[in-house]
Amino acid sequence: MTTIEVNTGRRYVVEIGNGLLSQLGQRIKRILPKAQRIAVVTDTNVEKLYGGQLVHTLCGEGFSVVLFSFPAGEASKTGETYLSLLEFLADSGITRSDALVALGGGVVGDLCGFAAASYLRGVPFVQVPTTLLAAVDSSVGGKTAIDLRAGKNLAGAFYQPSLVLCDLDTFSTLPQEVFSDGCAEVIKYGMLGSQELLDRLRMGALTCDLEGIVAQCVAMKRDIVERDEFETGDRQLLNLGHTLGHAIEKCSAYTVSHGRAVAMGMMLITRSAVKMGLCPPQVLDGLSALLTQFSLPTASNESPGALLSAALGDKKREGGQITLIIPTGLGQSIRYPVAVEELPSWIEMGLFE
Numbered sequence: 001m002t003t004i005e006v007n008t009g010r011r012y013v014v015e016i017g018n019g020l021l022s023q024l025g026q027r028i029k030r031i032l033p034k035a036q037r038i039a040v041v042t043d044t045n046v047e048k049l050y051g052g053q054l055v056h057t058l059c060g061e062g063f064s065v066v067l068f069s070f071p072a073g074e075a076s077k078t079g080e081t082y083l084s085l086l087e088f089l090a091d092s093g094i095t096r097s098d099a100l101v102a103l104g105g106g107v108v109g110d111l112c113g114f115a116a117a118s119y120l121r122g123v124p125f126v127q128v129p130t131t132l133l134a135a136v137d138s139s140v141g142g143k144t145a146i147d148l149r150a151g152k153n154l155a156g157a158f159y160q161p162s163l164v165l166c167d168l169d170t171f172s173t174l175p176q177e178v179f180s181d182g183c184a185e186v187i188k189y190g191m192l193g194s195q196e197l198l199d200r201l202r203m204g205a206l207t208c209d210l211e212g213i214v215a216q217c218v219a220m221k222r223d224i225v226e227r228d229e230f231e232t233g234d235r236q237l238l239n240l241g242h243t244l245g246h247a248i249e250k251c252s253a254y255t256v257s258h259g260r261a262v263a264m265g266m267m268l269i270t271r272s273a274v275k276m277g278l279c280p281p282q283v284l285d286g287l288s289a290l291l292t293q294f295s296l297p298t299a300s301n302e303s304p305g306a307l308l309s310a311a312l313g314d315k316k317r318e319g320g321q322i323t324l325i326i327p328t329g330l331g332q333s334i335r336y337p338v339a340v341e342e343l344p345s346w347i348e349m350g351l352f353e
């Protein structure tokens with residue numbers, strides 16, 4: 001097992017390893033000794049696979065457990081699901097000394113995290129990521145959110161979990177496409193800060209050293225989040241591929257998954273950066289080869305106009321400026337503010353070869 005400490009406003013540990021699900025009750029007792037009730041929040045797929053097991057282990061430690069499950073998928077990350085979760089927590093008598101457990105992928109983690117941040121003005125919560133994407137990215141760092149009709153993640157809070165417990169055994173049931181969505185975020189870490197990680201991925205480390213790769217990504221995210229918990233500077237680097245990625249997701253009415261959209265977003269922004277002379281062409285080739293190796297898309301067929309209007313709704317826009325994250329090498333990216341009027345040409349350059 002690997003343990004990684006995160007020193008943000010709230011300190012917590014991320015535990016990564018096999019067979020950890022059955023130890024969740026003991027861990028919660030240790031870090032939240034006053035908790036009596038636990039609300040497990042999950043989606044319909046994960047409930048079927050791991051819900052019973054988790055409830056059983058928590059009951060075995062003496063907790064009184066309730067479970068809230070919603071239809072799997074990004075389409076559930078809405079105000080409606082969020083409000084029905086809050087009503088459920090209130091009806092279940094969850095108090096401020098109790099805890100929520102987010103059991104699932106990034107959708108469950110984001111939604112449960114935002115409920116934890118706002119229910120009774122904040123109750124402790126534990127992230128139990130069951131997708132690669134949630135393990136390497138969304139379960140760590142405290143960003144929680146729901147989508148609004150106007151765009152992705154437009155309502156949310158920075159709210160750190162009390163513990164992250166990543167049981168790698170749960171990945172064994174992931175459909176191949178969902179696993180490869182996570183690979184897109186792993187590649188993102190390599191692109192923004194570690195050529196060595198990109199080399200290891202190329203050589204198959206995700207298969208032979210899954211724990212090491214997850215731990216490396218979590219440690220990279222930890223280092224960035226500790227420097228900039230509230231995303232006023234360096235944390236923006238983690239948005240590589242996301243401004244256009246979120247726009248692609250929105251344009252597809254969320255039929256394109258987050259990981260695939262981020263893969264396309266990284267390709268688009270890298271191609272534009274090459275054309276602007278900010279990035280050597282080999283970087284685009286290297287990125288494209290890696291994405292293909294992990295069955296991820298390298299092009300989008302959205303129209304420039306649709307992407308532009310979706311991208312303008314992104315929360316990373318600040319008045320007349322938007323900060324793009326631009327790869328400048330393999331394992332190196334920079335923040336690059338551009339005027340909103342320049343965005344159309346960035347999108348066009350990225351979409352067309």
Ligand SMILES: NC(=O)c1ccc[n+]([C@@H]2O[C@H](COP(=O)([O-])OP(=O)(O)OC[C@H]3O[C@@H](n4cnc5c(N)ncnc54)[C@H](O)[C@@H]3O)[C@@H](O)[C@H]2O)c1
Pocket residue numbers: 043044045046049072073074077104105106107108110130131133134137138139140141142143144145152153170171172173174175178181182258259
């Ligand atoms: N908060 C953050 O910092 C952050 C970072 C990255 C992404 N995100 C968000 O994360 C979300 C994407 O997360 P995701 O890719 O995990 O999607 P997801 O939560 O929708 O999970 C993908 C699918 O896999 C299923 N699933 C989950 N675990 C499984 C398992 N162990 N076995 C079988 N099936 C399983 C789910 O039911 C779902 O159908 C997006 O909403 C994105 O915005 C947030």
Ligand SMILES: [Zn+2]
Pocket residue numbers: 137185242258262
């Ligand atoms: Zn992401």
